[in-house]
Amino acid sequence: MAMALDRYAASAPVTGGLPLLDEPGFWAAHLADLSDGIPAEAFGVDAADAGEALERLHDRAAWPVFTVPLAGDFAIVVHYNSGEEFTTTDYFLTHRDWPDSRAIVLASDDQDRIGPGLCWPELAALLPVPAKAAGVTDPHARLLLLLPVLGDADAPTEAVEAVAEALVAQGAPPDCEALAAQLLEGHPMWGAETWTYDADERSWICDGEHSPRQEPLGERLPVVQRSALGAALGGRSLEREGSRRK
Secondary structure, eight states: OOOOOTTSOTTOOEEEOGGGGGSTTHHHHHTTTTTTTSOGGGGTSOHHHHHHHHHHHTOTTOEEEEEEEOGGGEEEEEEEEEOSSOEEEEEEEEETTSOGGGOEEEEEOSTTOBOOOBOHHHHHHTOSOOTTOOSOOOHHHHHHHHGGGBOBTTOOHHHHHHHHHHHHHTTOOSOOHHHHHHHTTOOTTTOOBOEEEETTTTEEEEOOTTOGGGSOTTTTSOHHHHHHHHHHTTGGGGOOTTOOOO
């Protein structure tokens, strides 16, 4: 049973979102902000299916929540929140042993606009599924579900290829490279930003003014947990050539 994080009212009508992943218009709806101006047909669905899926995601009576399990007992929770005026989508980094109050906000498209929360090397490292994990376990679904958190001005060519492959796996036509490239331009609230790797802190740092990643991720965590988090996000092995070293 899905539970609301304690930053929401205990009575929040939270519901598990996994069944929605099989809805034909889900990806066109979930990625609507990133694909503005592109018709739903580019995702391999019609506008009616996309509209119906969007209504499900924005239902005030049922707030979908998705859990993307990571290594080391971490997870990213995607939480739709439909208030009286509008729906926002929040992305939290959590750990099995943390109280909700310690969840780290990676991105949120509310009025405060928080993001981006991941660079491409980190997102690519999150696609493999930990053993015996529960939640969103399909690598293609994991990539597309977390794509709004991404905002990386230096995403490589293989990023377009990976996103296109994920789209095709979820029903998009084979010639979807243009759609994949637009999705990688970043959420319109924060766009694509420059990231550098701080070797001393063992963390990627984002230059974006709205990014929560202007400081090392998890710098206040216990050493063991911070090390495990670094491993879950790919560690130093994914450092880009020429990135900053302090």
